[in-house]
Amino acid sequence: MTTPGIRPLVAGNWKMNGSLGMAGTLIGDLKARLGQGALPVDLLVCPPFPYLGAVAAALGGSAISLGAQDCHAANSGAHTGDVAAPMLADLGCGYVILGHSERRTDHGESSATVAAKAKAALAAGLTAIVCVGETEAQRNAGEELKVVEKQIVESVPAEANAGNTVIAYEPVWAIGTGKTPTSADVEAMHRHIRALLKQRVTGGAEIRILYGGSVKPGNAAELMAVAEVNGALVGGASLKAEDFWGIAEGAARSAG
Numbered sequence: 001m002t003t004p005g006i007r008p009l010v011a012g013n014w015k016m017n018g019s020l021g022m023a024g025t026l027i028g029d030l031k032a033r034l035g036q037g038a039l040p041v042d043l044l045v046c047p048p049f050p051y052l053g054a055v056a057a058a059l060g061g062s063a064i065s066l067g068a069q070d071c072h073a074a075n076s077g078a079h080t081g082d083v084a085a086p087m088l089a090d091l092g093c094g095y096v097i098l099g100h101s102e103r104r105t106d107h108g109e110s111s112a113t114v115a116a117k118a119k120a121a122l123a124a125g126l127t128a129i130v131c132v133g134e135t136e137a138q139r140n141a142g143e144e145l146k147v148v149e150k151q152i153v154e155s156v157p158a159e160a161n162a163g164n165t166v167i168a169y170e171p172v173w174a175i176g177t178g179k180t181p182t183s184a185d186v187e188a189m190h191r192h193i194r195a196l197l198k199q200r201v202t203g204g205a206e207i208r209i210l211y212g213g214s215v216k217p218g219n220a221a222e223l224m225a226v227a228e229v230n231g232a233l234v235g236g237a238s239l240k241a242e243d244f245w246g247i248a249e250g251a252a253r254s255a256g
């Protein structure tokens with residue numbers, strides 16, 4: 001089950017959803033649940049850029065961490081509309097999601113771009129959550145391990161270690177679709193990623209590897225119990241406190 005000694009992380013990717021009001025309500029609800037009894041998992045919320053400051057204030061020193069959904073590879077300069085990693089650190093972010101499939105698709109981000117952003121994030125003291133995952137066509141062609149291996153090799157910088165990097169395996173065809181891979185398929189991929197991390201980076205045995213793609217309260221415990229699954233990156237279900245908390249409880253049960 002999971003990986004002995006690694007504390008799970010349950011991360012909420014709000015994507016381009018929510019409002020200031022919704023953010024306040026959601027954080028208030030999560031803090032209230034946390035107040036009734038902490039879980040043996042780390043919790044992280046990643047709201048859209050405009051709400052980061054308000055969510056940082058609402059979190060107000062709680063055990064829930066704050067993250068962003070992207071950053072630029074440069075620390076400053078003529079990059080209209082972009083946000084630099086040190087700015088995120090200034091706002092109280094501890095994490096940044098990089099290379100999400102929606103960014104790779106909507107913004108044409110290559111793995112080289114993701115690696116450059118990850119380097120900037122690490123230099124700013126942030127933990128980079130580097131996303132990888134195959135398309136449905138790639139899985140149907142039996143290429144999923146090869147595709148994800150290439151993404152890991154090209155997206156994870158040499159400076160990565162367990163203190164500054166998290167990997168999120170998110171099969172593109174499972175994101176927002178209600179479809180999930182079998183536990184056996186998740187295990188095969190996570191074991192492959194673990195082996196690659198051990199070969200390539202310092203402390204690769206301890207880097208958290210999250211599963212993402214249609215995680216819900218009803219399937220969280222089963223997915224989180226899979227070998228080398230060290231938590232979840234949650235999209236849609238992170239927008240409701242009850243669902244996000246239900247997933248955290250599932251991860252806690254699997255963590256034993």
Ligand code: PEP
Pocket residue numbers: 013170174175176177212213214215233234235236237
């Ligand atoms: C995601 O976007 O990272 C994600 C996993 O989405 P969902 O949980 O909605 O499938």
